[in-house]
Amino acid sequence: MTRRLGVSIYPEHSTVEKDIAYLTLASTHGFDRVFTCLLSVNKPKEEIVAEFTEIITHAKQLGMEVILDVAPAVFDQLEISYDDLSFFAELGADGVRLDVGFDGLKEAQMTYNKYNLKIELNMSNDVDYLDNILTFNANKGNLLGCHNFYPQRYTGLPYDFFIRCSERFRKHGIRTAAFVTASDAPLGPWSINDGLCTLEEHRTLPVDVQAKHLWATGLIDDVIIGNAYASEEELRLLGSLQRDMIELKVTFTEETTELEKTVTLDEVHLRRGDISAYMIRSVAVRKKYAKEDFPERESKAQVKGDIFIGNNTFGKYKGELQVVLQEMPLDERKNLIATVDEQEHFLIDYIAPWGTFRLREK
Structure with missing residues (x-):
């Protein structure tokens, strides 16, 4: 699979103008994935929809894939359902990330949604979650895997556990992703932000070394910067990396x-x-x-x-x-x-x- 680079944005903690400028800058350095999420519904639904639609439309014009992570608690308040993904399709998203899983059957059914949205699964569990979904004849072409990030210091995944979790997805040929952290980027989903990486050992490493390590394992396809906004130098550095061999x-x-x-x-x-x-x-x-x-x-x-x-x-x-x-x-x-x-x-x-x-x- 072609290895890709991604960035994260948090519209509820920033402005449309800043997010659009960041996506434009990232795109010029070879980034083509976007992770974003709805965290709360403090604003009217119509206002939220307008902001996300504008940002996602711009990302799509840049040729970037957008995966939207929505906390389950938000669904009822926004009057949306996992059984009807039209809300995300209307926003222009390419897929939905399920941070919390269901029974396997529901995830499998979601992969056949009429909007052809990707269903991204949480990779950071060493259980037979993916295998269970596949037993229900899921559409593998619409399945993605993505690890969590961990804003609190010392809570990131240990390396051996990360490897076991990732191998569960690699053996089925599912595209995978994990997060790295920029050195000085304060925005994340929560007020705590000690860096937004998947692996704990990455927390104090330069962002390019983190990315090289993820790719060197042979288990991760897409590397996403978890916090915003990474500096232009960090974006340039990541964009210039060899993606298919160790450098x-x-x-x-x-x-x-x-x-x-x-x-x-x-x-x-x-x-x-x-x-x-x-x-x-x-x-x-x-x-x-x-x-x-x-x-x-x-x-x-x-x-x-x-x-x-x-x-x-x-x-x-x-x-x-x-x-x-x-x-x-x-x-x-x-x-x-x-x-x-x-x-x-x-x-x-x-x-x-x-x-x-x-x-x-x-």
Whole structure:
């Protein structure tokens, strides 16, 4: 599936003008999903409908998909029903997110709604929820999965639990989504906002590292910024990411040559299939650059995150690029050229045998 980026908006805590401007900006950076929700009915229904319709219409003009999350308590007050999705269709939404589930049969029936709206399920439960829905012959083409976000610090999902929940959807080929948090974006659904991420370990990480991690698991298709409004720099950074392979930020040493930078940055690297526990070996580059000059220079002991290239003294291994996985002694046949950003060291472990990856200057 094509991996996508999304943003969240909270119209009841902002203005139509700000939301429209944010969606326009996000769209220019490659975002094409929108998460939004109705939180309360403090305004007249007609006013709420007018505001949401204007915002959703603008999003659709930008080519963005809009999924609307509505709290069950709001349904009676707005006089709408899960059995009749016309309200959401008239707003222009592409789908409805069910934060709270039913008995399986109702969700399955909803996937055949006459408006062809997507039904997005809550992924953050390690139970047979999806399997139960599918036993009622649900229309899989109209099913989506999306994790929760967790505004309170220390309440986000632990990694192993997240993996188990996500695998339940991946095995059925259902499109999946999860949330990351922008560094300084105060808007969310509630007054508490310690960041709106799915995984607790993401709460203090840069937003691009969070996104890279979700994609590196191979279990998440769409990455959505949970809080609003992310800065333009964060939107730009996410929009520029490689979505289909791991890309690591690196810092070059002062001694690194232009040729070594070219080998590092201009190539799509492929980890050798018969792997080493000590290093990731990109061997195809040594063949391409076999006739080039890699002068020997003073080296150092090898530690995780270091990147080396074989120098002229390394025989057939000259030009081979290696990313260190665990500590090794000094090897003067290799030149230290760069170091992976420390916050991304854990992503190195996701580069599998025969896995492709890229390196990008920080």
